[in-house]
Amino acid sequence: MNQRRLRVMLLTASVILMLASMPLAFDFSELEKAVSEYELDNGLKILIMERHDAPVVSFVTWVDVGGVNDPKEYTGLAHMFEHMAFKGTREIGTTDINAELEAMRVEDSIWYELREERKKGIRADSTRLAELENAFADAVEAAGQYVVTNDFQLKLQAHGVQGLNAGTSKDQTMYMMSLPSNKVELWMATESERFLNPVLREMYRERDVIAEERRQTLENNPIMRTIWSLMGIAYKAHPYGVTIDGHMSDIQNYTRDAAKAYFDKYYVPSNMVVAIVGDVNPKNVFKLAQKYWGRLTARPKPEAFATVEPEQKGERRLELEDRAQPFFVAGWHVCEDTHPDWPALEALTDYLGKGRTSLLYTNLVKEKKIAATSVALIGWPASKYPSMLVAFAIPSPNHTNEECEEQIFTEVEKIRQEVIPVEEVEKIKARAKAAFVNSLGSNMGLAMQLCGYQTGYGDWRELFRQLDKINAVTPEDIQRVAQKYLTKKNRSVAKLNTVEG
Numbered sequence: 001m002n003q004r005r006l007r008v009m010l011l012t013a014s015v016i017l018m019l020a021s022m023p024l025a026f027d028f029s030e031l032e033k034a035v036s037e038y039e040l041d042n043g044l045k046i047l048i049m050e051r052h053d054a055p056v057v058s059f060v061t062w063v064d065v066g067g068v069n070d071p072k073e074y075t076g077l078a079h080m081f082e083h084m085a086f087k088g089t090r091e092i093g094t095t096d097i098n099a100e101l102e103a104m105r106v107e108d109s110i111w112y113e114l115r116e117e118r119k120k121g122i123r124a125d126s127t128r129l130a131e132l133e134n135a136f137a138d139a140v141e142a143a144g145q146y147v148v149t150n151d152f153q154l155k156l157q158a159h160g161v162q163g164l165n166a167g168t169s170k171d172q173t174m175y176m177m178s179l180p181s182n183k184v185e186l187w188m189a190t191e192s193e194r195f196l197n198p199v200l201r202e203m204y205r206e207r208d209v210i211a212e213e214r215r216q217t218l219e220n221n222p223i224m225r226t227i228w229s230l231m232g233i234a235y236k237a238h239p240y241g242v243t244i245d246g247h248m249s250d251i252q253n254y255t256r257d258a259a260k261a262y263f264d265k266y267y268v269p270s271n272m273v274v275a276i277v278g279d280v281n282p283k284n285v286f287k288l289a290q291k292y293w294g295r296l297t298a299r300p301k302p303e304a305f306a307t308v309e310p311e312q313k314g315e316r317r318l319e320l321e322d323r324a325q326p327f328f329v330a331g332w333h334v335c336e337d338t339h340p341d342w343p344a345l346e347a348l349t350d351y352l353g354k355g356r357t358s359l360l361y362t363n364l365v366k367e368k369k370i371a372a373t374s375v376a377l378i379g380w381p382a383s384k385y386p387s388m389l390v391a392f393a394i395p396s397p398n399h400t401n402e403e404c405e406e407q408i409f410t411e412v413e414k415i416r417q418e419v420i421p422v423e424e425v426e427k428i429k430a431r432a433k434a435a436f437v438n439s440l441g442s443n444m445g446l447a448m449q450l451c452g453y454q455t456g457y458g459d460w461r462e463l464f465r466q467l468d469k470i471n472a473v474t475p476e477d478i479q480r481v482a483q484k485y486l487t488k489k490n491r492s493v494a495k496l497n498t499v500e501g
Contacts, residue, residue: 032464035450036282038289042298043270046289047450047460049277051443057278058163058178058443059187061195062451064273065266067170067244068305068385073253075239076210076246077262079168080254083206085175086152086166089197092190093151100146100201107139108256111204115253140204147201156190159183163444170240170382172455176444181279188292195267196295200256207254214245222324222496227390230494231381233316234331234388238309240381268299273454275447309333309386316492327496328401329392330408334485337383338456343469344477345389345485347428349378351420351478352411353391355431359411360391370399370407384456389485401495415482419475432470 036048070077090097114132117124156164156177164177179187218224228243235241245251274293276285312333335341353360353376360374374393381388391412393404439445454460 032461038286040290040294042296044293045273045454047275048280048282048285049446050280051277052279055181055279056178057181057184057276057280058447060275060447060451061175061191062273062455063173063267064271064455066168066172068239069266073250074258075242075250078173079244080210081259081263082166082168082173084200085194087201088152088199089193090199093148093201095146095148103143107143110136110139159186168244170244171384178444184280184285185288188288192292198263200259203256207251210245211248211251214248218243222322223327226320226327226494226496227329229318229320230329230331230492233318234492235309238307266302269296270301273451275450277443277447312490314489319495319497321497321499323499326395326401326498328404329390330491330493331388331390332486332491334387334389336386341481343473344481345378347473348478348482349376349389350428350431352376352415363411364393364404364407370396370403372396412486416486419479422475425475429470436466
């Protein structure tokens with residue numbers, strides 16, 4: 001083992017051990033030096049951190065696009081493209097790319113005719129509809145005959161991939177995997193290729209998969225349906241009020257042209273960050289990145305999303321009914337996660353409703369026994385833009401939403417009126433510090449953090465300023481943000497009431 005590798009290993013281990021025992025800020029300057037930064041001519045930012053404790057490497061490709069960027073009539077398209085990214089390229093996933101592309105062209109042309117006929121509503125020609133539906137089903141089948149199912153995943157699995165996955169939120173889309181350290185070039189070639197030459201194959205079949213996901217996670221899930229109904233009344237302008245899956249009618253009307261236009265606009269090098277953490281040599285990685293990722297065409301970064309949610313002027317309420325257990329949820333508008341108030345809001349949320357020692361769990365569940373569970377969360381449904389702090393409860397048998405509501409608002413008012421004891425704030429900081437340290441404990445966790453901070457703050461170095469921000473929070477800060485944000489006029493409330501039959 002060379003001296004540089006040994007130094008990085010020892011440095012990483014010592015940082016984690018010191019963080020676990022130190023209540024005050026720590027100098028991360030040496031750890032920062034272990035991160036190498038590189039930007040290709042096309043604008044792609046690449047961050048690399050050497051960790052030579054095992055011959056593995058974790059990779060994250062982070063795209064600064066999410067559900068907030070979905071165009072009208074195409075809600076959920078960010079999520080749709082995440083699925084499409086696993087369908088392969090012109091070389092991967094097909095037995096005959098030219099024949100497949102021609103079959104896809106026929107598939108698209110029939111779909112456009114069918115889509116337009118359906119839009120006519122009661123004026124649609126039923127005979128023509130039936131003909132087009134049959135022709136479209138045949139076209140989908142014809143295009144599908146050239147598909148090599150799961151070819152992208154299978155090729156990587158043959159080389160030992162672990163944690164191959166992706167995720168779409170309202171704020172961003174990310175793709176991740178880990179591979180043996182001698183497979184860095186394989187990752188460079190395959191990962192860059194799927195964003196250089198994506199083939200949106202099986203799109204019409206895949207949208208049916210997404211529609212079913214929506215049914216299972218939202219439409220057939222009364223609690224999630226209630227939470228997203230709350231988001232719908234809390235957000236009147238900003239798209240945080242729309243589920244990541246999108247509206248069902250939009251899903252069922254996706255077109256390949258719209259998906260391709262979305263890709264061309266947002267999947268550009270200047271809108272992407274790649275993080276590589278593990279057993280690598282930065283100089284070698286940079287050369288490979290230039291060879292493979294440098295093939296992507298330079299294009300301007302898309303304009304920032306401009307819609308701002310107007311200030312809420314009064315409490316909003318809704319009630320749903322279902323043959324399900326009752327459920328209560330309230331939400332307050334708060335700032336975005338890069339705002340100076342965010343660390344104090346996180347501390348407030350921890351004290352209010354995170355874990356079995358929180359106010360809500362202690363008072364509603366353990367002492368009064370009016371709820372089976374009660375939790376508070378911040379950053380719902382996302383936090384790049386002004387977000388929500390939500391608190392919810394599931395009433396115990398023979399207890400009601402109204403009892404839970406009264407007690408939740410009582411506990412919230414306590415935080416507004418009373419300064420939290422210093423010793424409680426120190427416990428909150430200790431938990432926050434532990435969570436932060438844990439996030440740096442794995443290659444994948446660190447790669448995700450580097451990408452997130454680079455995208456959110458425009459500088460990955462902000463990751464190493466977080467302990468300073470945590471340690472700076474005071475009891476008075478927590479009371480201040482409680483008084484600022486947790487007001488009646490700033491909250492929305494939703495109840496799921498049980499009905500029989």
